[in-house]
Amino acid sequence: MNQHKQYYHQRAKEYEKVYQKPERQFDLQGMQIFLQEEAKGANVLEIACGTGYWTETLSKVCKSVHACDYNESVLAIAKEKKYGPASVTFEQVDLWKLQKPVKPYDIVIGGFIWSHILVEKLPVFINLLRQQI
Numbered sequence: 001m002n003q004h005k006q007y008y009h010q011r012a013k014e015y016e017k018v019y020q021k022p023e024r025q026f027d028l029q030g031m032q033i034f035l036q037e038e039a040k041g042a043n044v045l046e047i048a049c050g051t052g053y054w055t056e057t058l059s060k061v062c063k064s065v066h067a068c069d070y071n072e073s074v075l076a077i078a079k080e081k082k083y084g085p086a087s088v089t090f091e092q093v094d095l096w097k098l099q100k101p102v103k104p105y106d107i108v109i110g111g112f113i114w115s116h117i118l119v120e121k122l123p124v125f126i127n128l129l130r131q132q133i
Contacts, residue, residue, distance in 0.1 A: 032057045035054065035057055035058060035109070036057060036058075036060065036061045038107065039058055039061060039062050039106075039107055039109070040061045040062070041061070041062065041063055042062050042063060042105075042106035042107045043062070043063050043064045043066075043103070043105050043106045043107075044058055044062050044064065044065045044066070044105060044106065044107045044108075044109055045066050045068070045101075045105040045107070045108045045109070045132050045133075046058065046065055046066070046067040046068065046108075046109050046110070047068050047069075047095055047098075047108060047109070047110035047113055047129070048068070048069055048070070048095070048110050048111060048112060048113035048116075049067035049068060049069050049074075049075075049078060049090070050069060050074045050078065050111070050112070051074045051077040051078050052067065052077065052078030052079075052081050052083075054109065054111055055067045055078060055081070055083060055088060056081060056083060058086070058109070059083035059084055059085070059086040059088050060084075060085075060086070061086070062086040063086060063087070064086055064087040064088070064089075065083070065086055065087070065088045065089070066088075066089050066090075066091065066105070067088065067089070067090050067091070068090070068091045068092075068093045068095065068098075069090075069092065069093075070092070070093065070094055070095065071092075072092050075090055075092055078090060095113070095125075095128070096125075096128070098128055098129075098131070098132065100131045100132070101132055104132065104133050105132050105133050106133065107133070108129050108132050108133060110129075
């Protein structure tokens, strides 16, 4: 297991505590409103979905959400939550191996993934994401 995968595997059950900090509530509420406005009625690919925190927000307004993560431990937690009314599916996948979808997504959303992408690999990663829409 690589270093990042092991880190998130070990933290899976405590991962969402970061969203409970009082000093972050104002910013999180603003981000929830923004995401819901931008993604309303859309078919969304959510990369690095983790435990599904943002998946819940998106599922309230989207047509569908396909939520992906590299780590099965966080996906297991995400799969236990209630979503809707959007259709929500999950996939364990290495984002560097994403295939072009049969039907393109309207929007690709990713939160904490950006800190894991090396600056020199960013153009390749952006091009990979562009193939999804």
